[in-house]
Amino acid sequence: MSNYDELHRFLLNAANVRGELVRLEESLQPIVHSVEYPVQIQRLLSEMAAATTLLTAILKFKGEIGLQIQSKGPVNYAVINATHDYTMRGVARWDESLSVLPESFQELLDSAVLVITITPQEGERYQGVVALDKPTLAECLEEYFTQSEQLATKVTLMTDMSEPTRARAAGMLLQVLPSQAANTDVKNDTQFDHVCKLTETLTEEEMFSLPVNDILYRLYHQEEVEVYPSHPVSFACSCSKQRSADALRNVDKEELLQIIEEDGAIKMNCQYCHSEYVFDSVDVEAIHNGQFIETRKDQ
Incomplete structure (x- = not known):
């Protein structure tokens, strides 16, 4: 129409x-x-x-x-x-x-x-x-x-x-x-x-x-x-892996690594478009060192 x-x-x-x-x-x-x-x-x-x-x-x-x-x-x-x-x-x-x-x-x-x-x-x-x-x-x-x-x-x-x-x-x-x-x-x-x-x-x-x-x-x-x-x-949804990483930067690194040890990874889901962003221990280290660079949008 x-x-x-x-x-x-x-x-x-x-x-x-x-x-x-x-x-x-x-x-x-x-x-x-x-x-x-x-x-x-x-x-x-x-x-x-x-x-x-x-x-x-x-x-x-x-x-x-x-x-x-x-x-x-x-x-x-x-x-x-x-x-x-x-x-x-x-x-x-x-x-x-x-x-x-x-x-x-x-x-x-x-x-x-x-x-x-x-x-x-x-x-x-x-x-x-x-x-x-x-x-x-x-x-x-x-x-x-x-x-x-x-x-x-x-x-x-x-x-x-x-x-x-x-x-x-x-x-x-x-x-x-x-x-x-x-x-x-x-x-x-x-x-x-x-x-x-x-x-x-x-x-x-x-x-x-x-x-x-x-x-x-x-x-x-x-x-x-x-x-x-x-x-x-x-x-359009404004979510991104970078925004999720920015949120994780405010969480203690040891706490994040503990979650990864128990669950295998950190998974964050957007409530609007349901995109899923997955972070491993390498990501967490990069996030807390200020060196994280978004490379892809996990679905």
Whole structure:
């Protein structure tokens, strides 16, 4: 399907509103099928992936953004990390003793918060915490932008789980341009309110079947729409044997050698892509002598 795994940015000039639209398919599969997740977890990760991609477009610098859910409910933990060049990865943890998981967003989570972390390559890290006390993830993100950024924002998230082996997700974000941000109350901004109501008429069938240009025309054909070049979105994991070695450098060498003596090797697995990195006694000596050089990625 065309226009999938691409982020599309557009501007509604007359309404002073910027917008983004993303649809994920190929980039989503390594996340939702990395383990045998229940469909409810797949749906949650899919929504988070679409949302994180939309937020990635807001970054004005090189770095990473992460959306992490922490909960005391059936879902304990879920995270999607993305980079400024639109690569992402994610993972979730849930109560595997449950034979059936609830369907709704609120029932999956209990006493939950969403932690939004922005990590620039240069500069200070920023972290915001959002209470997940609304019926949907989209509504929680809207509240975050209204309170923390003082920007009226509309977030739409959709998923298509009709094919068990082919999850799809989509998202749209509309936001008042900063020059118009003095008014964050959507109800009092008639132009933004009008655009939001147009967006709410979009059906899931249209979102997942129509080309992006047709979607924008279907919604905003009476508006002045300026569309920017799209950006590809892909799955990528930043793990490496070198990063694993850097972590081992903080562990006492004798302790590492003892593990190798007992188990034959040190094996480290990435929770995101499940790559395995194996270290022997020669590696450990090199790591602690500052001479370790990554030569391959063990699978």
